[in-house]
Amino acid sequence: MPHRDSVAWNAMITAYSQLGFRQESLFLFGRMRIAGAQPDHFTLTASLTACAGSSELLYGAKVHALVYVLGYQCHTAVNNSLIDMYGKCLSPTSADKVFEEMGVRNEVSWCSLLFAHVNCSQIDAANEVFNAMPERVTVAWNIMIAGCARHGEVQSCLRLFKEMRASSCEPDQWTLSSLMNSCSESLELQYGFVVHACIIKSGWELAAESKNSILTFYAKLCCQDDAVKMVESFEMLTPVTWNAIIDAYMKSGDTEKALLAFQRVPEKNIISWTTIISGLARYGQGEQALIYFVDMLRNSIRPDDLSLGAVLHACSCLAALGHGKMIHGCVITYGFQACVYVGNGLINMYAKCGDITGSGHAFDEISGKDLVSWNAMLFGLGMHSRANEAFELLEEMxxxxxxxxxxxxxxxxxxxxxxxxxxxxxxxxxxxxxxYGLGREIDHLSCMIDMLGRGGHLLEAKELVKENPGTSTLEALLGVCAAHEEAEIGIISGESLKNLEPMKEMGYVMLSNLYCASGKWKEAEMVRKAMAVNGVKKEPGCSWVEEVVAKVKSSQADGKVECLATPPSSWLSWS
Incomplete structure (x- = not known):
């Protein structure tokens, strides 16, 4: 074009922003400024939308300054875009300030501020905004219900839904899908059935959003038959639906069908890849998870914090330090080293791969440590017998x-x-x-039984089990009895465990070993026969060897050696 006026620039900036090319939209905005064209309120709202979509808080703050320079600080649409940008960039305080300075507010202003607090998990502040709204529109109700759903507060969601029905607002597919998502987060099966019935009664059962949320609910609560019925009922499959189907198969443990569904997805997005990677890692297929992560990079899909966390979990399960270090390289390359979720994954990966120094470095790099960060580092130090450092870290925590x-x-x-x-x-x-007012749970009791047993206080351990009977406590006592070859207490515990968990190998194997140690060969043979009759098999032992130049190998007790994955240095490259 020989002459590009503001209308031409606005058309391009807005189009790129709406199509999801946010960085390109911001680049065009910069070129517009260099070219000397005067931005107007359309330019500012489009660029702020691009900042919101790409989480560019610093760039958004610069645009905010330009709003004042150009005199648009009283323009309602521009202010609404500013509130939306600050909310999506997790800066609710700045959103509050813009809202307070507004002379004229509309429904969009109130809903944008409400979303800003909900998006930052400030539910109490969101409630204040919601209660102060002059008119509660459907979008406002949906934002509140979705916010409570994200935290699994199903009772709050149902209360809001009831209040919404009592008001003049009618629920839509977004309301009902958020309500169903709350049941998924809280794992409340009966509530989910009730909401499903409400969706059918209201006529929204054919809406894609409703069907996706129902599918997710049944998949998460392992209702495989209901999940399959939902999958079969879909006529038109959207990207969200495909992701829900993959997730449904993964949660039901059918990785093969999940992979087949993944292959059929016409346009795979980051959620599709992350669902596959995390699912494979969760079911012990870490090497496959690594392969799919590499494929994701080769398909020019930029990893996010969730995909990096999933592949780090795979490295932890494989105890593959070399692969983990290469993924750490990805973390640094894509700028996620300060992300709490990814940082926690790095701490865990290094600790389980035998590099506690690497765990410490990853821990130090996290700027806003959460409780998981502290716990992961404490577990790592304990795993590496650094008791004094663990106790010092507790004091620092x-x-x-x-x-x-x-x-x-x-x-x-x-x-x-x-x-x-x-x-x-x-x-x-x-x-x-x-x-700290924390109740003693079964895991704490198992640790104490193990501790007493290792210290030779078997009678005290036995009394603790007697006071707190259960599978975990019996397993702990049986373990220390086997270590000390204490047949009398161990045999009683083993028989009890075998009766409680007849399909679990541990009770049979350790009981048989104790009978052998005490010379009761006939009883040991009877335990082994009972194990065979019940169809219980002992998994062969497995050890991992990571060769620096070649491959990660799995060596099993039956002599089988498997090559699991090639070294990552051959397939990770940065552009």
Whole structure:
């Protein structure tokens, strides 16, 4: 074009933004400024939308400054775009400030501010905004219900839904899908059935959003038959539907069908790839998860925090340090090293791969550590017998304002158990209840039984099991009895465990070993026969060897050796 006026620039910037090419849209906005064309309110709203979609908070703040320079600070549409941008860039305080300075507000202003707080998980602040709204439109109700659903607060969602029905607002497919998602998050089967019935009664059962949420619900609660029926009922498959189908098969444990569905997806997005990678890692197919991650990169799909977290979990399961380091390279390349979720995955990966120093470096790089970060580092230190460092980290954690939870104490008690720190472990066992008000759960009790048994206090361990009977506590007691060759207590525990878990190999194997250790060969043979009759098989032992230049190999007790994956250096390259 010989002359590009504001209308031409606006058309291009808006088109790129709406098509999802946000960086290109912002690039055009920069070129427009260099060319000397004057931005108007259409230009500003389009560029702010691009900033919101790409989470460019710094760029958005610069555009906000330009709003004042150009005199558009009183323009309602521009202010609404600013609130939306700050909300999507996780800066609710800035959104509040823009809203307070607005002279004229409309429904979009209120809903944008409401979303800003919900998006940042500030439910209490969102409730204040919601209660102050002059008129609660359907979108506002949907935002609140979706926010509560994200946190699994099914009771709050149902209360809001009931209030919405009592008002003049009619629920739509978004309302009902959010309501169904709340049932998925809370794992409430009966509530899900009720909501499904509401969807059918309201006539929204054919809407794609409703069907996707119903499918996700049945898949997450492992209702395989209902999930399959939903899959068969789909006529037109959207990208969201394909992802829901893949997720449904993965959650039901049918990885083969999930992979077949994945291959049929016409346009695979980051969610499709992440669902496959995380599913494979979850079902112990770490090497396949790595292969699909590589394929994702080769298809020019930029990884996000969830996909990186999933592939790091795969590396942890494989104990493949070389592969994990290469994924760490991806993390740095794509700028996720400060992301809490990815950082937590790195801590766990390095710890399980034997590199506790790497765990420490990953821990230090996380700027806003959450409770999972502290717990992951505590577990890592315990795993590597660094008890003193673990106890120092606990003190630092408390000093930073993080409150230890049940998982924290499981890690600490395991550390004490493995290192024979009985007195320290007993003190922590009491401290979790007296100081932090945490109830003693089965995992804590199992750690204590293991700790007492390792220290030779088998009678005390037996009494603790007697007070807290269950599969986990019996397994812990049986384990220490086997280690100390304490046949009398061990045989009683083994028989009880075998009766409680007749299809689990541990009770049979350890009981048989105890009978052998005490010279009761006939009883040992009877246990082995009972194991064969019940169809219980012992899994062969498996060890991992990672060759620096060649491959990761799995060596099993039956002599079988499998090559699992080629080294990542050959397939990870950066552009």
């Amino acid at each position: 408390v000093a930073c304002g993080a409150k230890p939870d049940r998982v924290t104490f499981i890690g600490l008690l395991m550390t004490c158990s493995h290192l024979g720190l009985l007195e320290k472990g007993q003190a922590l066992f009491k401290l979790m209840e007296t100081k």
